Amino acid sequence: MTSMELVADAADRLAAAGVPAAGREARLLLRAVASVDARLHPLAEIPPEVAGAYAAVVERRARREPYAYITGRREFFGLSLEVDRHVLIPRPETELLVERALALAPRGAMTCDLCTGSGAVALALAAQRPDLQLTATDISGEALSVAERNARRLGLRLRLFAGDLWAALPASDRGTLDLCTCNPPYVDAADWLGLDPEVRSWEPRQALVPPEGWGCFLHRLVAGAAEWLKPGGWLLAEVGVGQALAAGDLFVRNGLTEVRSHHDLAGIPRVIEGRRVR
């Protein structure tokens, strides 16, 4: 069959399964499997064994498995990261967290990324700023394995620790951090039920829904700043839609100063930053 015929059939299958932008996804999957762009080469003959492999990935996508898990890759801040079902697929809006950290981190800063998942934020910082001394933590050992493989493949250095929020860090790090980033789980359990099947059925629930509720989780994060940051050190957290005001209030009530929020490209207040008093 030609690439055009295969993509047309696949697009029908994906559309019937409710996949948004089915035609585009069908073309992307063919390019991933066969290295053929069906728009540029519509009459390219696809060998039967490649067509079989394509049918298999189209079936996975029709079951609403995210494209990034099928290909095992996601671009983030110019890096190609390995992703699998143990890690959240890094989102474009999280690049703002990296941009703010790059703007605030002093030269040689002791920098920590809590809730690192695939290592996206920490590795983007390491790639941009070789002067930073980077640590990354997560409660999930499987996620840390993905982060470790990403670091090794990209030739970037990270200290990695498993554990619950700040408790993952060695005691000797107390009061030494110049800057800490965190993209915490921040979806409420009730909202999780309404998420797309790609997210709800495939991404780790632990990466999205904090058992104690997002406000309590964020409170634990912010409350640790006084203990783990250096005087004058920065805490930066990503927040969900509608959470910025309450999050900023939490920063202020926990004694952080210079508290500001920053908007993502969709105009949503997405990153809250604040500083431990000098």
Ligand SMILES: C[S@@+](CC[C@H](N)C(=O)[O-])C[C@H]1O[C@@H](n2cnc3c(N)ncnc32)[C@H](O)[C@@H]1O
């Ligand atoms: C929203 S994901 C962020 C992943 C990555 N930083 C990113 O932006 O793509 C949240 C991460 O927090 C981790 N996590 C959940 N609860 C945690 C806890 N109590 N302590 C540390 N990490 C936690 C999850 O395993 C997940 O990797």
